Amino acid sequence: MLIPLLSLASPRKLSVAALAVLPLAACSSTPQATLALSVGGEADAFTRAPAPTTLVVDALDVTSGAVSKNLARAPLPASNIDLGDQSSSNAVRIRANGVDANGLVLVTGTSVALQLGALQDSSLPIFVQRTSEFARMPAPLSVGREAPVLANVTGRFVFVAGGSSPANDKASQLYDLGTLAASNGPTAMPRTPRSMAVYDTAVLLIDDAGASSFSLSNAALAPVNVTPPDGGTFAEVAGGITVRAPDATLYVVGATRASGPTVRILKVNKDGVASFASLTTARRGAAAVWVEGRGLVVAGGSDTGPGVEVLAPGGTSATPLGYASDATTGAGAAALNATHVLLGGGVDAAGQPAATRSIDLACPTSACTATTFDASKVPMALLTTQGFDLDPDSALFVGDDAAGLSHAFRVSTANGGSASEIPFKIPRRGARGIRVNPPAITFVGGDPTVESFTP
Incomplete structure (x- = not known):
């Protein structure tokens, strides 16, 4: 099921069916296709x-990600909108926005990359949702x-593995964002991963005992144990998060x-070639994020050594970098721009909710100080937090409290700062996003239902 869509040479007649898949007329001599807008579990x-x-x-x-061509603009409500004849040769992403009279986007959704020629006499679903909230x-x-x-x-595809799932710890799942369909992965993986790196369609599973790899695209290839570089x-990286760089290099x-302070970072390039890199200070519970033009930024997680490394x-x-040591654990990191990283969630050395703070990667001195935003502080202790940039401010x-319940906060540094909780549609434990x-950010965990958040 991981074979990419194929393209065809001739133009395609496209239409968009709002809220439902509607059949197109079969008598046309021009191949036709439907872009079907799906609202999932949010009927309103x-x-x-x-x-x-x-x-x-x-x-x-x-x-x-820039708009290359406007395909249609039509009043709502509508059931079927003709997008006209479109060339099939170029790869694009299709975005549908529902806007108000002032042009404010209230509903939005974007397809995965596709070639229009692949849609001959077929339907492509696009999930659309209200902005700035979760949707099923x-x-x-x-x-x-x-x-x-x-x-x-x-x-x-979102590949889902590991975690807490009694009797299913070696099972995996796939969610296809192209067809909005879920399926089971390989019937049994060779090990239950604490960390994972996927390059192309090859999966590297990492636990404390070692690592194994297998193919998602060729079931005839048996899993193999991997020798560390x-x-x-x-074992030095098992349990760490995986950060993806724009060139598709993965950093575990x-x-x-x-738990288990370590300096080690595993790098896996787009061809699957692995190597190790190191921090200068062993850390646990640190935050990490990729910043374009800078590299991998790691912050916190130790009461000794520098507070930030790149x-x-x-x-x-x-x-x-010239920041004092930072014992904060469990925080998330989001790159607001090419020089500033926002840290949120986590707990401080006393076990209290950590301050929301911004670090300047361009600080030229040996005595850099993070900017703290008191009004943007997450008001509860999140022990394991992920950060996702939404806009420059x-x-x-998203993280778990001491009881394992998941919470999401939109944190802003603008106009004095704010931290507002955004509820999941379904209460969750151990929710994780990617x-x-x-x-869009896709969230799974704590319930079979998949949720999405789009700024």
Whole structure:
């Protein structure tokens, strides 16, 4: 099921069916296709006040995300909108926005990358949702494991494994953001991962005892045990989060795990070649994020050594920045721009909710100080937090409290700062999120239902 969509040479007649898949006329000599807008479990997405009045459908450039062509603009409500004849040769992403009279986007959704020629006489679903809130997606997973390990497969699939799922610890699942369908992965994985790296359609599973790899695209290939590269062991990174760089290099950051301080980072490039890199200070519960033009930023997690380190692209040893040691554990990190990282959630050395703070990667001195935003402080102790950038002033921080219940806060540094909780549609334990089809963030965990958040 991981074979990419194929393209065909001739133009395609496209239409968009709002809220439902509607059949197109079969008598046309031009191949036709339907883009079907799905609201999943949120039936009132288009009708709840304030309701959008216009549907705007655009083709987006796959690389930049910029609008390359407006395909349609039509008043709502509507059931079927003709997008006209479109060339099938270019790869695009299709975005549908429901806007109000002032152009404010109230409902939005974007397809995965596709070639229009692949849609001959077929239907492509696009999940659309109200902005700045969670929404239930179609097709639940078979198991609602807590604290799963997630991976991005080919920019289209969310691969779900590990976590807490009695009797299913070696099972895996896939959620297809192209067809909005869920399926089971391999019937039995060779080990239950604490960390995971997926390059192309190959999966590297890491636990305390070692690592194994297997193919998602060729079931005939048996899983194999993997020998660690020189300079470290898989046990030193097991339990760490995986950070993806724009060149598809994956960084498994051992210092982000909840226990066992470590300096080790496992790098896996797009071809699956692995190597180790190191921090200067052993850490646990640190925050990590990729910052374009800088590299991998790791902060907190130790009451000794520098508070922030940066591993440059291609580097093997991180460079400390001039920040004092930071014992905060469990915080999340979000890159607001090319020089500033926002840290939120987590707990301080006394076990209290940590302050929300911004670090300046361009600080030129040996005595840098983080900027603290008191009004943006997450008001509860989140022991394990993920951070997702939303705009230049705000981020979404999602984490688990001491009882394992998951909470999401939109934290803003603008206008004095704020931290507002955004409830999941379904109460969750151990929810985890991943960005596979930006700007949407896909969340699973604690319930079979999949949820999405779009700024």
